[in-house]
Amino acid sequence: QLQLVESGGGQVQPGGSLRLSCVASKFSLDYYAIGWLRQAPGEEREGIACISTSDRSTYYADSVKGRFTVSKDNAKNTWYLEMNNLKPEDTGVYFCASTTLQGWGPLNRSWYNYWGQGTQVTVSS
Numbered sequence: 001q002l003q004l005v006e007s008g009g010g011q012v013q014p015g016g017s018l019r020l021s022c023v024a025s026k027f028s029l030d031y032y033a034i035g036w037l038r039q040a041p042g043e044e045r046e047g048i049a050c051i052s053t054s055d056r057s058t059y060y061a062d063s064v065k066g067r068f069t070v071s072k073d074n075a076k077n078t079w080y081l082e083m084n085n086l087k088p089e090d091t092g093v094y095f096c097a098s099t100t101l102q103g104w105g106p107l108n109r110s111w112y113n114y115w116g117q118g119t120q121v122t123v124s125s
Helices: none
Strands: 003-007 010-012 018-025 033-039 046-052 058-060 068-073 078-083 092-098 119-123
Touching (some): 018 033, 018 092
Parallel strands (some): 010 119
Antiparallel strands (some): 033 046, 092 119
């Protein structure tokens, strides 16, 4: 069964950058995508970015488009979320996730059925 482990969270000042990593063990192409979702305090978990495992197409929420980039290390089962120009509203717990469910919902949290444990990102001066 797929296991996902995130790392790279921390505290950063507004305008700063962080890179999150997601290591996937027992990964195969049975898993359709790697998604990044975040949950701010008191808010629902929202999808912010996704990369297809078949053709590497990417999808972004409007709130992060142009600032965040998803990518994969071709030599490893490791995916990254590069976050630039961070804002206080980017604060939250960030999760990587994957799915074996049919359909296509890259930014829909209900589409994902495998989750990492999350990593905290705090943007504050």
